[in-house]
Every structure is written in C-alpha cells, then in structure tokens.
Amino acid sequence: MESLTKNQTVLVTGGTGFVGIYCILQLLQQGYTVKTTVRSLNRKQEVISLLQSAGMTSLEQLSFVEADLGADDHWNDAVEGCMYVLHVASPFPAGEPEDADELIIPARDGALRVLKAARNAGVKRVVLTSSFAAIGYSKDTKDHVFTELDWTDPEIASGAYIKSKTIAEMAAWDYMKNEGGDMELTVINPVAIFGPVMGQDHSTSVGFIKSLLEGHIKQTPGFTFGVVDVRDVAAIHLLAMTHPEAAGERFLATASDVVSIYDIAQFIKKERPAAALNIAELEPLDPSAYTAMSNEKAKRILGWKPRSKEAAILASVDSLVI
Structure with a gap:
C-alpha cells in the first residue's frame, strides 16, 4: 500500500485544525506524502508535536506552506505537485459575528481560491469539508429524514455559520460546473464532530x-x-479522495441517530x-x-x-x- 501511495502527494488545508490534524495523521499512516497549510509557520512545531504524540515517528513525508484563505499568496506553491487536495480549513466561530459577511466571505472566497489553484495545478480531485449546516436548516423537520439531496436555503436560514457553509459549498459546485475542467470535486457534510x-x-x-x-x-x-467521531470524519475524507464513485457527490457524515x-x-x-x-x-x-x-x-x-x-x-x- 505504502509503495503505491508514497508518490502521491496530498494537500490538507488547515493543518492545525481538529479535522485537519487527523487527516494528516491518517494520510501519513497510509504512506502518502502530505503538504499542509498553516496561517503561520510559527505553528509548525505544534502540528509536529501532536502527530508525534499520536505515534508518528517519521515525519519525512510532511511539509508545510504558510497560506491564508483570505489571500492569494502561496496557494500555487501549496497545490504544486499534489494529486489530491483535502480542503478542510474554514472559519468556525465560538460566537455569532455582528456581520454575517465576516464568515461568509472568507468561507466562500477561500474555497474558490483553493479550487482555482488546484485546477491550475492539475489536481485530480478536491475533497471539500462542508457541513450538515448546508443540508438541514430550511425544511420542516417533522417526519423528514435528511440526506445529501437536501439543501439549506441561505436566504431563509438563520445564523452566519449556517449561511457561510451553505454559500461556500454552493459556490464550489458552481465553480466546478463552469470552470472546473477535468478536476473532480467531492463534498463531505459532517454533523457535530466529537472524538x-x-x-x-x-x-x-x-x-x-x-x-x-x-x-x-x-x-x-x-x-x-x-454526532460523528473526528477519526471517522478523517477516514471518510480519505475514502472520498480515491473512490471512483465519489466524484461529483456529497456525503452526509454522521453516526446513527x-x-x-x-x-x-x-x-x-x-x-x-x-x-x-x-x-x-x-x-x-x-x-x-x-x-x-x-x-x-x-x-x-x-x-x-x-x-x-x-x-x-x-x-x-x-x-x-x-
């Protein structure tokens, strides 16, 4: 397995995040070469220490790029040579911002920035971390079972985070339809992430x-x-990254009930x-x-x-x- 994956490079955006660090860990465990973006290289050692505490002894196949979702700088460097991109990074505030655009604009523009750089670099597939927020906040929930076919309507949804995840995912699918070229997109929609x-x-x-x-x-x-475990969220990203039938699909990531x-x-x-x-x-x-x-x-x-x-x-x- 490792001989097959070692020559395949994967970019994980937001390497210090809860989901990002587990994606890096599982990719390294499976033998991939991994690049990750951090907003400041000052946090590089933090990521290394976390991976070592999780049992990773060799980190030769991991490298870091300083890049921010709010700026174009360094994204071309980040995606260069990558076969896959896991776009995990996204703002998730502890409280509601005064202006919803504080969340919506970076989430949407950040996703488009990553997709554009990935397409230009010849990336095969991007796996985008969206949220149940983009699925379950517009429909009458009585007697309804939510699936990937459901969409939140950002015009009537309340809450900046819910709007930001919905608008960002919609913008990503629109980009792929109009400008994506041969690149593939898969979206993961996790519920509340524990673990x-x-x-x-x-x-x-x-x-x-x-x-x-x-x-x-x-x-x-x-x-x-x-509820979903963060280790299972990372696992579904890796499955979606390579599975032939995952291209163009979104997947609701939740445990039962x-x-x-x-x-x-x-x-x-x-x-x-x-x-x-x-x-x-x-x-x-x-x-x-x-x-x-x-x-x-x-x-x-x-x-x-x-x-x-x-x-x-x-x-x-x-x-x-x-």
Missing part, C-alpha cells in the same frame, strides 16, 4: 461537552443534532460519573423536536463504517478530563 482532542484546536461541538462538564450549560437547547444535550448529559452521568459531578440538572427535550438523518449513502458507496455516537462522545469526555 479525542489532540491539541488546543478542537471543534465547537467538543466545546459544548467541555461547557457541559463544567456546569455552564443550565438549560437544554431546543434542538437535536447528529441524533441526540440532545440532555441525552448527552444523562449518558455521561451513567458512563463517566466522576466526570459528571458539575453537570447541571437539565430538562429532557420534547420528542417532537427530534430530527432524523441518514448515513446510508456514505456506507453504501464508500464502505464507510463510523463509530457509534456513544463512542464518539466518550472519547471527547475521556480526552478532556485527563
């Missing part, structure tokens, strides 16, 4: 777990969400009582608020086998309380 935390940069979803454990969440938010914050709180109390001492007493969510979504396409086409939502949640808890 073991490696460094300072973890997902906003893991931040929910942290807030829950610290007792900061006092009420059950009025929504449910899908959805949860509420109340469900997670009760589960942690049961499975990790020592970690749950500060969790506030929460009210259960009305059953009518529960949504439904399907991961059937990713399992059928890619052979993807995600961990359970319970395993992903516990992995987050265990890595936060160590």
Whole structure:
C-alpha cells in the first residue's frame, strides 16, 4: 500500500485544525506524502508535536506552506505537485459575528481560491469539508429524514455559520460546473464532530461537552443534532479522495441517530460519573423536536463504517478530563 501511495502527494488545508490534524495523521499512516497549510509557520512545531504524540515517528513525508484563505499568496506553491487536495480549513466561530459577511466571505472566497489553484495545478480531485449546516436548516423537520439531496436555503436560514457553509459549498459546485475542467470535486457534510482532542484546536461541538462538564450549560437547547467521531470524519475524507464513485457527490457524515444535550448529559452521568459531578440538572427535550438523518449513502458507496455516537462522545469526555 505504502509503495503505491508514497508518490502521491496530498494537500490538507488547515493543518492545525481538529479535522485537519487527523487527516494528516491518517494520510501519513497510509504512506502518502502530505503538504499542509498553516496561517503561520510559527505553528509548525505544534502540528509536529501532536502527530508525534499520536505515534508518528517519521515525519519525512510532511511539509508545510504558510497560506491564508483570505489571500492569494502561496496557494500555487501549496497545490504544486499534489494529486489530491483535502480542503478542510474554514472559519468556525465560538460566537455569532455582528456581520454575517465576516464568515461568509472568507468561507466562500477561500474555497474558490483553493479550487482555482488546484485546477491550475492539475489536481485530480478536491475533497471539500462542508457541513450538515448546508443540508438541514430550511425544511420542516417533522417526519423528514435528511440526506445529501437536501439543501439549506441561505436566504431563509438563520445564523452566519449556517449561511457561510451553505454559500461556500454552493459556490464550489458552481465553480466546478463552469470552470472546473477535468478536476473532480467531492463534498463531505459532517454533523457535530466529537472524538479525542489532540491539541488546543478542537471543534465547537467538543466545546459544548467541555461547557457541559463544567456546569455552564443550565438549560437544554431546543434542538437535536447528529454526532460523528473526528477519526471517522478523517477516514471518510480519505475514502472520498480515491473512490471512483465519489466524484461529483456529497456525503452526509454522521453516526446513527441524533441526540440532545440532555441525552448527552444523562449518558455521561451513567458512563463517566466522576466526570459528571458539575453537570447541571437539565430538562429532557420534547420528542417532537427530534430530527432524523441518514448515513446510508456514505456506507453504501464508500464502505464507510463510523463509530457509534456513544463512542464518539466518550472519547471527547475521556480526552478532556485527563
């Protein structure tokens, strides 16, 4: 396997991010040569240390390029010689910005910047990390099972992040249709990403777990969400990168079933009582608020086998309380 992959170079954008670092790790484990972008080379050692802590002893096949999604500089260098690009980097704020364009413009223009550079460099396929945000926020959820056929309408969706992910993904598909040439695009739409935390940069979803454990969440938010383990998100990116049938497709990345914050709180109390001492007493969510979504396409086409939502949640808890 490694002899086949060693001569194939993959660019991972956003190497310090929660998903990005796991993509790099799995690519190196499979023998690929990897380039990654960081906004500042000052963070290069941080990435190296995280990979070493995860068991990577040889990092000869990893190199770094300083590039920012908000500027054209160095993107041509980043994609040069790459067969594949995993465009994982995207802004995800802890809070809502005053102006939605603060998120929308960098997400959209960053994706187009990467696609254009990749096309010009002769990249075979780009795998773009989108979000369930681009799927599930415009339709009446009652009795509906969300799949890759669903799209959020950015005109009626609320929230800058939801709009930014939807507009960025739509812009990417439009670019491919009009200017993509022979290059292929596959899109991954993950739900809330949990799993073991490696460094300072973890997902906003893991931040929910942290807030829950610290007792900061006092009420059950009025929504449910899908859960997926970060290791499975990286794995589906790698499967989508090379699978012949993945070109031109989007894949909803979720474990089975959805949860509420109340469900997670009760589960942690049961499975990790020592970690749950500060969790506030929460009210259960009305059953009518529960949504439904399907991961059937990713399992059928890619052979993807995600961990359970319970395993992903516990992995987050265990890595936060160590």
